[in-house]
Amino acid sequence: MAKITVVGSISTDFVVTVSRRPEIGETIEGELFETSFGGKGANQAVAVARLGAETNIVGAVGGDGFGDLLIANLQEENISIENVERVTEESSGAAFINIENKDNSIIYIPGANGKVTKGSIERAHAVLEQSDFVLIQNEVKQEAVEETIDYCYENSIPVLLNPAPGRPLDESYINKVTYLTPNETEFSILFPGEQMENIMKRYPNKLFITLGAQGVKYHDGNEIVNVDAFEPKELVDTTGAGDTFNGAFAVAVTNNLSIKNCVTFANLASSISIQKQGAQAGIPQLNEVKENEYYEKEWNIK
Structure with missing residues (x-):
């Protein structure tokens, strides 16, 4: 069994479903409110664990009741919390998610996640x-x-940077990562003013640009490859789809799949995740992916 470590945020998601977003100064009635476990780090760790890898997470939670629940959730998902620090002077991280027309926008409050430092x-x-x-x-x-x-x-440890939320990164670090998975917005922050095709060619089999329903693009050393997304039977909530993709990609790499198959497997897991409400609730178990009609038996994910 592969050992995968996730370094990242551990948060609570506060999710509001609305028919439209309010104007400034306006109050509207929402359709649904719920809380769920989230944070990009925790989401990716859950994806890795559910897809069969031995999983560790490095992060922090606050000394509040939310922190207790977040840690209990990680343990329930069979994720090692040995390197999760309790930060008593901070609240646990939180994300406020507005869902409109089955898509989302997010306000993120780091809280204790901001105490994850070089140390x-x-x-x-x-x-x-x-x-x-x-x-x-x-x-x-x-x-x-x-x-x-x-x-x-x-x-010489393979490392994947999912540069979300987007912020500039020195080229020396781009050169050091094994895999880089921005979406279009994050790409424009990392490579301002650059043509996507030129940068993909510069970083073959390293730079994977996630395009939502349009799939994933990368350069394989010879040409630009577009790996189509799988159309879900029902689109419910896209929250956490990217985290599922990254976790699934990591699992596929450690199972020695080809790069294209890694992307395809990750796309499949991601397409399953958006058929349920909530970032972690939608992340599939490995058997759920294997039972899907598009799963290829020769992938032999274990």
Whole structure:
């Protein structure tokens, strides 16, 4: 069984479903409210764990009741919490998600996630060293992202950076990561003014641009490849689809699939996730993916 470590945020999602967004100063009646477990780090860790890998997470929660629930949820998902710190002076992270017409917009409050620092990563070197693959996102401080990338690069540990939310990154770190998975908006922040095709060609089999319903584009060293998305039977909620993609991609890589098959498997898992409400609620178990009509038996994901 592969060992995958996720470095990232652990939060509570507060989800409001509305028919439209209110204008400034306006109050409208919402259709639905619910809370769920989230944070890009936790979401990706759940995806990795449900798809069959031994999973660790490096992160932080507050000293509040939400922190207790977040930790209990990780344990229930069979995710090691050895490197989850309790930050008593901060609230746990939170995301406020508005769902309109089955799409979403998000306001993110870091809380304790903002206390994941370079020192946090240094204290987690042992678990990183034992990992077959490492995932990280941008819902923790830049210094934590850079320390993770540096350590993985120096120790030849494959590392995937999901640069969400988008923020600039020095080219030296782009060169050090094994895989980079921005969406179109994040791509424009990382490579302002650049043509997508030119940058994909510069980073073959490293840069994977996720395009939602249009699939994923990357350059395979010879040409640009577009891997189509799978159309869901019913689109319910896109929250967490990207996190499912990244977690599934990591699992596929550690199962030694070809790059194109890694993307295809990740697209399939992502398409399943958007058929349920909630970021983590929709993330499929491995058997659910294997039972899907589009799962290829030769992938042999274990």
